[in-house]
Every structure is written in C-alpha cells, then in structure tokens.
Amino acid sequence: MxxxxxxxxxxxxxxxxxxxxxxxxxxxxxxxxxxxxxxxVAVVRDCNGNALAEGDSVVVIKDLKVRGSSIPLKQGTLIRGIRLVEGDAGHIEGNSDRIKGLVLKTCFLRKA
Known part of the structure; x- marks a missing residue:
C-alpha cells in the first residue's frame, strides 16, 4: 500500500x-x-512575485536604514549573488558594494 x-x-x-x-x-x-x-519547499519571491534563486541579483526598491551602520542602503542599490535563508522565505542574505553581511526582507527587493 x-x-x-x-x-x-x-x-x-x-x-x-x-x-x-x-x-x-x-x-x-x-x-x-x-x-x-x-x-x-519554500519559494522565495520578491516584491513583484518573481521567484528568487540562489545567486540571483536583486535591487533595493526603497531607502533602508541599516542597523549597526551609519551608511543607509539607497534605493537602486544592486545586491549580487544572494543566498537564501533556509526555512525563511521572507529574508535573503547578501552583500552590497559598501556594506557586507546584509540580511534583507524580500518585500524591499525586486529581481534585477
């Protein structure tokens, strides 16, 4: 059976x-x-509903204050080579040109 x-x-x-x-x-x-x-299997999606995968590039859609840094993350900043957070479809990990080790909510990102 x-x-x-x-x-x-x-x-x-x-x-x-x-x-x-x-x-x-x-x-x-x-x-x-x-x-x-x-x-x-959690499907991670950006603010427009596009599926995100490991290694994709995303763009920040809104100015964001970064905890622990005096440098804000400006709208239009490109985050390359993202990593998906296991067990959490609402967050991704990545690095910008100026700030390393970011954990960002997917509702503030769109696929590049």
Whole structure:
C-alpha cells in the first residue's frame, strides 16, 4: 500500500490520488504531485512575485536604514549573488558594494 502526502492546506492524512493530482476530502484542496509549495519547499519571491534563486541579483526598491551602520542602503542599490535563508522565505542574505553581511526582507527587493 502506497502512502500519500499530507494535505498542505489543513494537514490531514486522509488524502487520495485522482489522476495527476492529490485531493483532500476534509478541506477539498487539490494539488499537483510535483507542486513545490505542497512539498514543503519554500519559494522565495520578491516584491513583484518573481521567484528568487540562489545567486540571483536583486535591487533595493526603497531607502533602508541599516542597523549597526551609519551608511543607509539607497534605493537602486544592486545586491549580487544572494543566498537564501533556509526555512525563511521572507529574508535573503547578501552583500552590497559598501556594506557586507546584509540580511534583507524580500518585500524591499525586486529581481534585477
């Protein structure tokens, strides 16, 4: 007997396969077998909804004060070679030309 994944919406274990999708009878949620969001893999997105990946470049969309530094991060600053924070889809790590070791919220970034 094969085991089916738990429902990503309600967490119910009473799921079944219907063709190419899985269905939860408790909440009527349907998802594809290869759906990354349903498998627990967090998809990191910028302010416009574009998916970000390891090594991408992003641009700051708003002037930001940086804790521990007297230099603000200006709008339009390019952050190259970002790193994704494991287990947190709302933050990325990266370096600007002037400030190293930044942790930034993705809502203030857009993909370059």
């Amino acid at each position: 094969s085991t089916y994944p738990s429902c990503p919406a309600c967490g119910s274990a009473h799921t079944y396969e219907d063709g190419a999708v899985f269905v939860c009878p408790d909440c009527a949620h349907e998802w594809a077998a290869g759906d990354a969001a349903a498998e627990g």
